[in-house]
Amino acid sequence: MAVYSHSQLSMYEECPRKYKLYYRDKIRPDTEAIELFLGSRVHEALKKCYDDLKFMKVCSLEELLAYYRNIWHRNWHPAVVVSRTDLTAEHYKARGEELIKKFYRRNSPFNTDLTIGTEMKLDFSLDDSGKYKMLGYVDRLSRLPDGTFAINDYKTSVNLPTQQAADGDRQLGLYHIGVQRKWPNAQNIRLVWHYLDFETELVSERTPQAISALIQSTKRLIDIIEADTVFSPRESASCEWCEYLDICPRTKHGFMVRELPLEEYLSEPGVVLVNKYAELKAEARRIDEEIDRIKEKLVDYAKNNDAEVIKGNGYKVSVTFSEKLKFPGKRDEGRDELEGIIRGAGKWDEVSTLDTHALQDVLEEGTWKQDLLDEIREYGELEQSSSVRLSKLREEDIGELE
Ligand code: SF4
Incomplete structure (x- = not known):
């Protein structure tokens, strides 16, 4: 079984086809959104700040900004894309500087905790047999004076999520599991998101119940990915920023014309x-x-x-006129009662049939035991089919063509 990261799982949830193109077929986009470029440079600057501390050196703000400007120029490449027509690369660069200044002002002299590692690799399994392998990189792992482990994540986003969203976040929840696996005696683990633009930290902790629910749901998702053989494209608003418009079957014709x-x-x-x-x-x-x-x-x-x-x-x-009884459908009122009467009379087998559509859904989702699914598949015959569905173009798509 492949090794999974939170990003892989999220990409699959967003669009299975995009996941396949990126992770399975390894077709890498030849452009880089400037938001990602900016995020990487800010992360590198903050990494340097804490790495230097290991040598008892507190970086000055000027030094850190000079480092940031330097790596910005060194890493710049022509395929960095600025999509907003009202902004330039310089605007983004200045934004990165501002984020670093805000973080510096809020956290210097950086002595409230002890850094264990920056960009720290966590590879671990969700189960004891090592079947569900995970990989992640923690921006900074630290230990507070009371022994609590803090998983720190830097966010350069322009939006501040709610506390509820932080409490349900999968990425740091998975890192929590990774830290627990590496340090089984860790008593307390805290998840901390540093929203640099807002000079705000969102903090969350996970109960053992939340962790075990997270393990179960992640394993289920991995099972679904492993059983997927089609990787259907899932169109959504995010197609607009997808790097595979020219090869995705849902968008390639529009892209071509x-x-x-x-x-x-x-x-x-x-x-x-x-x-x-x-x-x-x-x-x-x-x-x-x-x-x-x-x-x-x-x-x-x-x-x-x-x-x-x-x-x-x-x-x-x-013209024929007739009357027949109409019984409640699957979701109609009275359906359960009706089924109960027939089952109670021991006559269920005489009027029930296998729902092959529901069976197809089960096979696609792969939620039953693998050997049972394999046995059922033997009875199916692969049929080629196609469907043609007409729908209206969105206003913006029409505009694009004019
Ligand atoms: S264009 Fe949309 S449907 Fe196609 S791969 Fe990208 S996200 Fe998926």
Whole structure:
């Protein structure tokens, strides 16, 4: 089984296809968002600050800022992308300096705890057999005077999350497990997020129950990832920033035609087919509505004339009237009661059937025992199928094409 990190799990949750392209196929984006570039440089500067302390050296703010400017220039590369058109790289660089100043003012002379490690690697297993392996890097692990371990995470984000979000955060929750595995005698572990822009720390602790629930949910997610063979793309608002627009099956056509001049765009074979399909579907909808109206009139005609067969030119229409009992559906009121009566009478097997759609869902999610799933799979036959669904483009997508 692969080794998992919180970032991997999050990317899978966001979009299984993106996860596959990045982690399984190892297709790395050739651009770097400036927000990530900025975050990395600020993290490196704060790392230096605490690494120097190990040699009893307290960095001055000027020294730290000079270091930051230096690594900014040394690491800069042409593929760093500034998406906001109203901002430049210099704005981001200045923002990084401001974040470092705020952190420095709030924490110098950095003597409230003892640093155990910076960018500290934590590799550990969620279970005793070593099946569910995890990997993570703690920005800074420290020990407070009362012996409490503090897992420190620096955040350069422009948003401050709620305490509730911090209490449910998976990443530092997993690091908690990693620290506990490395130092089994650690009595207290505190999770601390330093929101640099807000000069605020969010602090959270985990109960043993919360940790065991986290282990279970993470193992479940890893099982789902391991059983996935399709890695379906999951479209969401975050597609806008996805680096795989040109190869993702959900977006590659839009990506391919988005720069075409209008005339070429309108004659591109895919565009032609979709336009024709949409036209025909609208026509089919109009015809269906017309058919429904005529059907209603035929029923009225049959009722009013007490006739069951109505003749036309070369065709006839038969109208039948019948009554049947409608029972409550799966989620309707009275369904449980009805099922209870039938089960109680010992007649359930005579009227129940296997829900093969539900079975397909179970196989896809892989939540049952593997040997049972394998046995069930033997009875399935692989069928190729396709579906075509028409939907409206969003306003912004239309704008892009004009
Ligand atoms: S474009 Fe959207 S659906 Fe496609 S891989 Fe990226 S995030 Fe997933």
